[in-house]
Amino acid sequence: MREIGVGLxxxxxxxxxxxxxxxxxxxxxxxxxxxxxxxxxxAVQKTEKPRLVEVDRKMITTNVESVIDDPGVEIxxxxxxxxxxxxxxxxxxxxxxxxxxxxxKLLLAKHGxxxxxxxxxxxxxxxxxxxxxxxxxxIRALREGLASDRIDEIYGIVNGTSxxxxxxxxxxxxxxxxxxxxxxxxGYAEAxxxxxxxxxxxxxxxxILMMLCFGARIRLEDIYVxxxxxxxxxxxxxxxxxxxxxxxxxxxxxHADGIEARVHPTLIPHRWLLASVAGVNNAVYVSSxxxxxxMYYGRGAGMMPTAVAVVADVIELARxxxxxxxxxxxxxxxxxxxxxPIRDIGKLRSRYYLRFSVLDRPGVLAxxxxxxxxxxxxxxxxxxxxxxxxxxxxxxxxLSHMAQEKDIRAALAKIDVLPAVVEKTRLLRLAGE
Amino acid sequence: MREIGVGLxxxxxxxxxxxxxxxxxxxxxxxxxxxxxxxxxxAVQKTEKPRLVEVDRKMITTNVESVIDDPGVEIxxxxxxxxxxxxxxxxxxxxxxxxxxxxxKLLLAKHGxxxxxxxxxxxxxxxxxxxxxxxxxxIRALREGLASDRIDEIYGIVNGTSxxxxxxxxxxxxxxxxxxxxxxxxGYAEAxxxxxxxxxxxxxxxxILMMLCFGARIRLEDIYVxxxxxxxxxxxxxxxxxxxxxxxxxxxxxHADGIEARVHPTLIPHRWLLASVAGVNNAVYVSSxxxxxxMYYGRGAGMMPTAVAVVADVIELARxxxxxxxxxxxxxxxxxxxxxPIRDIGKLRSRYYLRFSVLDRPGVLAxxxxxxxxxxxxxxxxxxxxxxxxxxxxxxxxLSHMAQEKDIRAALAKIDVLPAVVEKTRLLRLAGE
Numbered sequence: 113m114r115e116i117g118v119g120l121x122x123x124x125x126x127x128x129x130x131x132x133x134x135x136x137x138x139x140x141x142x143x144x145x146x147x148x149x150x151x152x153x154x155a156v157q158k159t160e161k162p163r164l165v166e167v168d169r170k171m172i173t174t175n176v177e178s179v180i181d182d183p184g185v186e187i188x189x190x191x192x193x194x195x196x197x198x199x200x201x202x203x204x205x206x207x208x209x210x211x212x213x214x215x216x217k218l219l220l221a222k223h224g225x226x227x228x229x230x231x232x233x234x235x236x237x238x239x240x241x242x243x244x245x246x247x248x249x250x251i252r253a254l255r256e257g258l259a260s261d262r263i264d265e266i267y268g269i270v271n272g273t274s275x276x277x278x279x280x281x282x283x284x285x286x287x288x289x290x291x292x293x294x295x296x297x298x299g300y301a302e303a304x305x306x307x308x309x310x311x312x313x314x315x316x317x318x319x320i321l322m323m324l325c326f327g328a329r330i331r332l333e334d335i336y337v338x339x340x341x342x343x344x345x346x347x348x349x350x351x352x353x354x355x356x357x358x359x360x361x362x363x364x365x366x367h368a369d370g371i372e373a374r375v376h377p378t379l380i381p382h383r384w385l386l387a388s389v390a391g392v393n394n395a396v397y398v399s400s401x402x403x404x405x406x407m408y409y410g411r412g413a414g415m416m417p418t419a420v421a422v423v424a425d426v427i428e429l430a431r432x433x434x435x436x437x438x439x440x441x442x443x444x445x446x447x448x449x450x451x452x453p454i455r456d457i458g459k460l461r462s463r464y465y466l467r468f469s470v471l472d473r474p475g476v477l478a479x480x481x482x483x484x485x486x487x488x489x490x491x492x493x494x495x496x497x498x499x500x501x502x503x504x505x506x507x508x509x510x511l512s513h514m515a516q517e518k519d520i521r522a523a524l525a526k527i528d529v530l531p532a533v534v535e536k537t538r539l540l541r542l543a544g545e
Numbered sequence: 546m547r548e549i550g551v552g553l554x555x556x557x558x559x560x561x562x563x564x565x566x567x568x569x570x571x572x573x574x575x576x577x578x579x580x581x582x583x584x585x586x587x588a589v590q591k592t593e594k595p596r597l598v599e600v601d602r603k604m605i606t607t608n609v610e611s612v613i614d615d616p617g618v619e620i621x622x623x624x625x626x627x628x629x630x631x632x633x634x635x636x637x638x639x640x641x642x643x644x645x646x647x648x649x650k651l652l653l654a655k656h657g658x659x660x661x662x663x664x665x666x667x668x669x670x671x672x673x674x675x676x677x678x679x680x681x682x683x684i685r686a687l688r689e690g691l692a693s694d695r696i697d698e699i700y701g702i703v704n705g706t707s708x709x710x711x712x713x714x715x716x717x718x719x720x721x722x723x724x725x726x727x728x729x730x731x732g733y734a735e736a737x738x739x740x741x742x743x744x745x746x747x748x749x750x751x752x753i754l755m756m757l758c759f760g761a762r763i764r765l766e767d768i769y770v771x772x773x774x775x776x777x778x779x780x781x782x783x784x785x786x787x788x789x790x791x792x793x794x795x796x797x798x799x800h801a802d803g804i805e806a807r808v809h810p811t812l813i814p815h816r817w818l819l820a821s822v823a824g825v826n827n828a829v830y831v832s833s834x835x836x837x838x839x840m841y842y843g844r845g846a847g848m849m850p851t852a853v854a855v856v857a858d859v860i861e862l863a864r865x866x867x868x869x870x871x872x873x874x875x876x877x878x879x880x881x882x883x884x885x886p887i888r889d890i891g892k893l894r895s896r897y898y899l900r901f902s903v904l905d906r907p908g909v910l911a912x913x914x915x916x917x918x919x920x921x922x923x924x925x926x927x928x929x930x931x932x933x934x935x936x937x938x939x940x941x942x943x944l945s946h947m948a949q950e951k952d953i954r955a956a957l958a959k960i961d962v963l964p965a966v967v968e969k970t971r972l973l974r975l976a977g978e
Contacts, residue, residue, distance in 0.1 A: 133693055133694075136695075137693060137694065137695055137834070137835075247836040247839065248839055249686045252686070252690050253682045253841075257674070257681075257682025257854075258682070259857050259861070260570060260853050260855075260857040260859070261857075262569075262570055385822070388818050388821050401569070401570070402566055402569075402680070402852060403853045404844050404849075404850060406681055408839075408842075409818065409839060409840040409841075410838060416836070416837075419835060420690075420693050420836040422693075423692075424689060424694075427692045428689055437865065437869060437870025
């Protein structure tokens with residue numbers, strides 16, 4: 113039986129999952145493919161480290177080049193992560209005419225276009241289903257299932273750690289720090305959680321989604337990003353009271369004058385399907401011209417779910433190799449990407465959640481209302497809570513009608529310096545009209 | 546620019562959508578493909594009938610063979626529906642080495658294996674994304690995204706008409722007949738609704754899903770099917786009271802001793818994601834070994850959503866043709882299907898909803914409980930409602946623990962002939978443990 117040789121860079125969590133899945137589903141994969149996928153060599157940093165799966169020690173090396181250059185390796189799986197080294201390994205693999213499978217979202221978000229050009233030049237494929245939402249086949253859905261359609265908007269929960277934290281804060285009423293610590297203990301959050309909870313990881317995935325959805329080459333620094341650290345239990349309570357759930361969303365919309373691209377915690381109506389996406393799960397909600405709304409849901413991280421995506425890519429590349437059809441699918445959804453301007457966040461039109469902390473003195477509410485009105489912001493709902501005591505702050509929460517972000521910011525700049533305002537006003541955005 | 550010639554059989558709702566989508570998304574499709582998709586000829590039954598889209602009259606013919614045989618046609622799209630004629634057209638197309646795109650679930654459910662064999666023999670592809678859940682790329686997800694995984698269970702809402710009717714009955718408390726009439730007026734139900742509301746359409750889709758998920762060749766008549774006509778408002782009310790929603794589900798599970806395959810209205814916990822799939826929308830919830838749970842949601846029918854799937858298949862076939870890679874992907878997920886026995890419904894283990902209509906006389910509840918107990922059925926929850934009047938019936942609703950269907954049926958056969966039981970007991974199944 114024909115063998116397809118695979119080289120693996122990295123034997124951590126996902127790498128071990130890949131080895132395990134190829135072994136566990138050996139027969140089914142062989143039946144589906146009519147060929148055998150064989151791991152030939154694995155590059156690791158430390159050969160003696162204990163591993164989650166049993167592998168033949170002879171396959172393991174610290175010499176990355178020897179894996180890439182091995183003539184038996186037709187497909188290289190890059191799972192080392194990071195930016196600089198991964199970039200040079202992938203480039204070397206392409207130049208040696210290896211097809212590449214990678215789960216490295218940072219690499220693709222920052223250097224995707226360069227690597228795709230290189231792959232086109234050398235006639236090889238780069239597949240990256242695992243880079244966005246782990247095992248959910250969202251890349252395939254966008255690149256093939258919706259190849260006939262025009263995508264207008266996407267809303268995604270693409271960072272499982274953030275979704276786990278916000279779900280737990282919602283359900284158990286606990287504070288951010290406490291839930292983060294529990295998530296770290298359970299293995300759902302890294303020791304350094306910054307990339308997850310500050311929105312960086314989500315912004316890398318959003319850049320890849322925008323490339324696929326809009327054919328847009330994006331500069332990461334143009335995406336507006338806010339993390340979830342500042343959310344308090346009070347915000348979850350008020351959101352629920354108004355019929356909303358707070359979710360860590362990525363949002364992108366293709367407007368005539370540029371792309372709207374943002375990553376921030378968002379209030380979404382509890383009846384939306386995305387509101388029910390809980391725990392470490394991910395989902396991408398897509399709005400397209402002909403299909404309308406569709407959603408793709410599942411486990412976005414973890415050893416085995418991510419391995420499903422990596423091995424699915426290996427199978428598809430193997431099918432291409434066996435069919436003599438490498439380069440069949442363009443590495444990008446479009447033949448070439450174009451630079452799409454990203455609109456400044458100030459131009460955003462949205463509904464807003466504003467939580468004010470003010471002293472309960474006569475005329476304070478009128479001051480807030482006047483300043484908001486002067487900036488074209490009208491209020492749809494309001495609640496005021498607290499002890500009636502002129503020396504202690506009360507909380508006033510407002511939901512606005514549609515307004516422009518620059519107006520909201522201008523109004524808050526004036527409001528936050530009022531003598532009766534005791535802390536910086538909390539601003540969150542709402543999804544939907 | 547290279548042109549890919551397409552022939553179309555049928556210019557009804559979906560056919561018109563295909564023509565419209567190819568026209569509206571012309572530029573994007575060309576950019577993604579690097580080639581142009583051109584409709585060469587369209588076969589219709591009546592040339593003079595008014596159409597939903599404008600087409601060059603010269604392309605239109607009543608001669609199906611002239612479309613299939615046209616040397617400029619590389620891909621044939623079969624949208625005539627039905628069984629006998631469609632089968633002969635598709636066979637002819639394959640024998641003439643045309644690749645085939647079809648949305649015909651009945652054709653595939655009944656003759657899929659025969660047509661796939663024929664396609665393999667002649668080296669052409671059959672794609673059928675539109676046959677299950679319209680525009681949702683579920684076929685791709687199963688065939689490619691989860692090609693690396695082992696699928697254990699699927700739960701699907703695959704008939705939009707039934708889901709629309711049950712959603713409306715739930716939300717508006719109206720009777721089946723009234724909602725069906727409204728659905729027919731709104732164009733969500735056919736004049737003859739039998740195929741939709743009696744479960745036939747859903748069973749065809751389930752057969753195709755089982756082929757993809759389990760590599761199973763299924764005989765349609767082995768699938769257990771119950772429609773939604775007998776549901777009453779009372780059932781929705783009781784379901785809600787217990788925390789459930791009634792949904793028109795298809796369910797398949799791969800057991801060691803055979804496949805469990807059934808189509809019937811099912812009580813699902815309201816916190817399940819599928820419970821939020823409302824109106825005409827479809828969704829398939831997949832449980833697999835490595836990925837865990839994933840779900841695919843969207844519009845399962847309608848002119849444009851179905852056209853998205855058809856044209857996506859055309860684009861993928863065009864990519865294969867351009868890449869010289871037709872036959873790259875096996876027409877089945879497995880190289881060959883095997884006959885899988887379907888387990889008799891009597892062997893089903895499930896939880897049950899039982900609605901009894903009984904006279905409110907002393908000892909009646911004890912009789913029910915005794916007969917259920919004698920058949921190994923234990924009750925988890927019960928409610929009894931009605932006016933205390935020994936001459937008028939009261940309603941007793943029970944939710945059972947896990948039980949076997951043959952036991953439930955045996956118990957009900959005895960219960961339904963008791964003098965105090967005034968009408969046939971309503972039995973519904975629950976999803977989940």
